[in-house]
Amino acid sequence: MPILVEKLFEGPVDVVGDIHGEIDALLTLMGHLGYDEAGHNPSGRRLVFVGDLTDRGPDSPAVVDLVTELLACERAQCVLGNHDLNILLGTTKHDNGWYFGHEFSSEGELVPQKLADDGIRARVQSLFASLPLALERPDLRVVHAAWNANAIESLPPEASVAELFKEHRARIDVELMARDADELERGLCHQIDNPVKMITSGPEERIETPFESSGKVRFQRRVEWWPDYRGPLCVFGHYSLPPERPRDNPLAFCVDFNVGKRWRERRETSATGPFRRTRLAAFRFPERVVMFDDGNSQLWSVH
Numbered sequence: 001m002p003i004l005v006e007k008l009f010e011g012p013v014d015v016v017g018d019i020h021g022e023i024d025a026l027l028t029l030m031g032h033l034g035y036d037e038a039g040h041n042p043s044g045r046r047l048v049f050v051g052d053l054t055d056r057g058p059d060s061p062a063v064v065d066l067v068t069e070l071l072a073c074e075r076a077q078c079v080l081g082n083h084d085l086n087i088l089l090g091t092t093k094h095d096n097g098w099y100f101g102h103e104f105s106s107e108g109e110l111v112p113q114k115l116a117d118d119g120i121r122a123r124v125q126s127l128f129a130s131l132p133l134a135l136e137r138p139d140l141r142v143v144h145a146a147w148n149a150n151a152i153e154s155l156p157p158e159a160s161v162a163e164l165f166k167e168h169r170a171r172i173d174v175e176l177m178a179r180d181a182d183e184l185e186r187g188l189c190h191q192i193d194n195p196v197k198m199i200t201s202g203p204e205e206r207i208e209t210p211f212e213s214s215g216k217v218r219f220q221r222r223v224e225w226w227p228d229y230r231g232p233l234c235v236f237g238h239y240s241l242p243p244e245r246p247r248d249n250p251l252a253f254c255v256d257f258n259v260g261k262r263w264r265e266r267r268e269t270s271a272t273g274p275f276r277r278t279r280l281a282a283f284r285f286p287e288r289v290v291m292f293d294d295g296n297s298q299l300w301s302v303h
């Protein structure tokens with residue numbers, strides 16, 4: 001069983017955003033960061049992944065296998081994301097069909113993806129079942145979606161994340177039954193009262209006017225928690241912020257620059273790169289330099 005809040009590596013690290021099956025972007029970015037394909041960096045730097053390794057992109061199994069190797073030789077650490085959690089729980093979503101052996105189509109067009117077989121599924125489960133929910137050291141924190149102090153403090157030192165998630169889900173169901181909650185309230189409680197959900201997919205709130213996303217009507221929306229965050233620098237992913245969106249709290253950095261939508265940019269522009277709207281990025285610490293898969297880098301500064 002994994003330690004749920006693991007100790008983050010000492011020394012300089014490169015925290016890589018949500019990869020979503022974009023193996024080429026990952027290998028290219030590792031090259032720009034000075035790593036070889038085995039994850040060795042001559043300056044002794046190490047990689048940290050914020051989770052959401054799979055879904056949408058062309059080769060999720062290759063990303064899982066590479067990350068597994070890097071973890072095994074202690075050249076990387078990785079936290080669990082919400083996409084990873086869904087697969088760990090065996091939950092089907094519109095974009096994780098590759099894991100179940102189903103092709104992914106959007107607007108009637110096939111999105112090319114490597115599909116899983118039993119061997120791949122076993123390797124994916126083995127990796128995801130081993131991942132912590134958070135990484136921490138005195139000057140740096142890493143989570144997939146949200147560093148929520150209550151959720152983090154409520155975690156047992158070690159647990160199966162899938163079992164812990166189900167225990168909380170059952171507890172919340174009992175509480176909701178006792179007060180005869182409506183569907184809206186049920187959805188929201190399952191999101192914000194379950195620490196596994198809170199850390200991997202962040203806080204949400206009820207909205208007045210429902211909207212449609214990924215073919216489902218939504219009655220709640222994500223809340224941007226990081227403007228109010230105080231504490232050691234926290235690097236997280238999940239929010240697919242476009243490259244031009246400023247990251248303006250000096251204590252919290254979203255390293256997800258939208259590469260999860262590259263399958264769509266690839267289709268719409270027939271581009272093989274460089275990609276404008278979608279990038280894979282790494283946050284270099286302690287330098288606070290952001291390196292992108294197109295080879296550009298910039299010092300993160302907040303005015």
Ligand SMILES: [Mn+2]
Nearest residue numbers: 052081082238
């Ligand atoms: Mn995510």
